[in-house]
Amino acid sequence: MEYWLMNMKLVDSHIHLYSAEYLDKLDDIIREAIKEGVETILCVAEDYETGEATLELSRKYDVVYPALGMHPWTAINNYGDLDKVVRQIEENIGEIIAIGEVGLDKKYESGEKGWARQLNVFRKMIELAEKYNKPLNIHSRRAAKDVLEILRIYKVEKAHFHWFTDDENILREIITEGYYVSFTPSITYSKRMQRMAKQVPISQILTETDGPVSFYGILKGKLTKPIHTKLVLQKLSEIHGYPPDEMAEIIYNNFKNLYGIK
Numbered sequence: 417m418e419y420w421l422m423n424m425k426l427v428d429s430h431i432h433l434y435s436a437e438y439l440d441k442l443d444d445i446i447r448e449a450i451k452e453g454v455e456t457i458l459c460v461a462e463d464y465e466t467g468e469a470t471l472e473l474s475r476k477y478d479v480v481y482p483a484l485g486m487h488p489w490t491a492i493n494n495y496g497d498l499d500k501v502v503r504q505i506e507e508n509i510g511e512i513i514a515i516g517e518v519g520l521d522k523k524y525e526s527g528e529k530g531w532a533r534q535l536n537v538f539r540k541m542i543e544l545a546e547k548y549n550k551p552l553n554i555h556s557r558r559a560a561k562d563v564l565e566i567l568r569i570y571k572v573e574k575a576h577f578h579w580f581t582d583d584e585n586i587l588r589e590i591i592t593e594g595y596y597v598s599f600t601p602s603i604t605y606s607k608r609m610q611r612m613a614k615q616v617p618i619s620q621i622l623t624e625t626d627g628p629v630s631f632y633g634i635l636k637g638k639l640t641k642p643i644h645t646k647l648v649l650q651k652l653s654e655i656h657g658y659p660p661d662e663m664a665e666i667i668y669n670n671f672k673n674l675y676g677i678k
């Protein structure tokens with residue numbers, strides 16, 4: 417790591433900390449993250465079980481904040497769990513800072529039935545977010561247009577598109593709506609992601625890892641960890657021409673503004 421990036425406020429706004437890859441290593445990973453300046457880690461759930469694990473981790477580590485929700489893949493494969501997840505969200509609403517990971521996915525659409533399930537689950541998640549005034553942490557693979565359409569119908573104000581990889585015209589519309597967009601370490605090597613990051617105003621940018629998803633470039637073969645948001649921050653500050661410490665401060669404030677933490 418570069419010496420000039422020491423002690424910056426870092427934000428990981430989307431990670432799956434309960435994943436098997438992190439088991440037994442988590443104490444070290446969190447300790448290292450805090451030492452390197454990571455201020456907030458938003459752990460997103462995918463289903464009921466990962467939701468329980470997310471709550472447990474957030475109770476154990478102060479730096480970890482929980483989000484609960486039903487992922488579009490879970491909507492397809494475990495649709496019957498919807499009521500259980502809804503109950504889980506409502507019972508823990510005072511503890512969570514977001515509804516996520518939720519959204520739509522057209523890569524794993526699974527036909528008409530799967531798509532109908534995804535839509536139904538996503539609508540339910542939005543209704544909960546609106547009812548309890550929580551931001552949405554959104555997955556939108558190849559479905560950003562559909563996601564945006566639904567957010568507009570519900571007049572959703574607080575949404576965060578995680579690792580946006582869809583059409584650049586849709587990205588412009590997302591920005592116009594005032595939603596947030598986060599970038600992963602893929603920005604260090606993907607020219608397309610760099611081009612997209614340039615289009616997002618700094619007041620709407622966030623950093624994330626989506627760990628344990630693995631990356632190429634200098635992270636090839638390495639376990640993705642919250643400290644890797646430092647690489648994202650470095651690239652974003654280059655792209656937008658801001659000193660890294662200022663960029664870090666802006667991103668940290670964006671996170672606080674959206675998720676309402678103190």
Ligand SMILES: [Zn+2]
Binds near residue numbers: 430
């Ligand atoms: Zn994710």
